[in-house]
Amino acid sequence: MGLVKRGKYWCMRFTYHGRQVRRSTGTADRRLAEAILGKVRAQIIEGRFFETLEERTRTFDELMERYLTEHAAKKSEPRHYHGYAKNLTTFFGGRTLAEITPKLIAEYKALRYAAGLKPASINRELASLKKAFNLAVREWEWCRENPVSKVSMERENNKRDRWLSVEEEAQLLQGCAPWLHQLVMFALHTGMRMGEILELTWRGVDFSRRTVMVVRSKNGERRTIPVNETVLSVLRQKSKVRSLRTDVVFCSHVFTSMESGHLRRAFRLALSKAHIDDFHFHDLRHTFATRLVQAGVDLYKVQRLLGHKSPIMTQRYAHHYPESLRDGVETLDRVGTLLVQSAGSSMARGM
Secondary structure, three states, X not given: OEEEEEOOEEXXXXXXXXXXXXXXXXXXXXXXXXXXXXXXXXXXXXXXXXXXXXXXXXXXHHHHHHHHHHOHHXXXXXXXXXXXXXXXXXXXXXXXXXXXXXXXXXHHHHHHHHOOOOHHHHHHHHHHHHHHHHHHHHOOOOOOOOHHHHOOOOOOOOOOOOOOOHHHHHHHXXXXXXXXXXXXXXXXXXXXXXXXXXXXXXXXXXOOOOXXXXXXXXXXXXXXXXXXXXXXXXXXXXXXXXXXXXOXXXXXXXXXXXXXXXXXXXXXXHHHHHOOOOOOOOHHHHHHXXXXXXXXXXXXXXXXXXXXXXXXXXXXXXXXXXXXXXXXXXHHHHHHHHHHHHHHHHHHHHO
């Protein structure tokens, strides 16, 4: 039974019931690592080792590191998860998993509110924390329960219903640089998220089938999207200038992956030139969905095109086309007419 340095942390190595066990102490301090090892020895002697070892020796930093490596890396925009993890680690870092309690999480929520965050932003961070602990409980067996499950999520009331009018679209496109013009047109006619667009590769473009493939969506699933002639035209223009250095469709002028931050800055500048207020890049996706519904496309097709797992997410656009419900109420007119005709026939027979 002893200690060995693995990276920046000291790890314990010992045999338990004939099996070699290796566990990180979660600390780079040799004296603290020795103290943790001493506690483990006592737990083994008292028969309490597997009940308390993991959650009392595993640190929050280890939890976030493994969460980012094994879970967040598979998402379409892992950078967001790295941001959540950074904020969470700033507050919870240095503690063991056993020290992360519902009370402490409530303190974190209050701190984030004081920093000016909106409920939706706080919920995204709490969701990441909850997912990390779920993995630690169910798959990694680092702890016995999830403290986040005892903390309520915040009520969100910030759903946007903003889309571009035809006039605004013309103004926006006029203020876009050529590369941004192509990207905005692509977003308006596919409804794809920013991360999905920036990760699109030529391997996912099929000119013969007139489709593009989203390899990693927000839901972690692949989906194939049919595209119209406007999108095909953009893709044909992009295909004329390609490099062997990258397979990414929307790359930088030096053929490197485009940073989402750079795209957002360029988009904000174009909005400023067009004098368009209260509009985000993600609202291009809302514009795509709203225009489809306004044109009479049924919500199931819109759901499939957007990649929503549940129709509930797509229902928010239903009010944009009340005409789709008109045949329902007009049925009552036809029923009423039939009832009148039936009553008239009955009276005639009675006479």
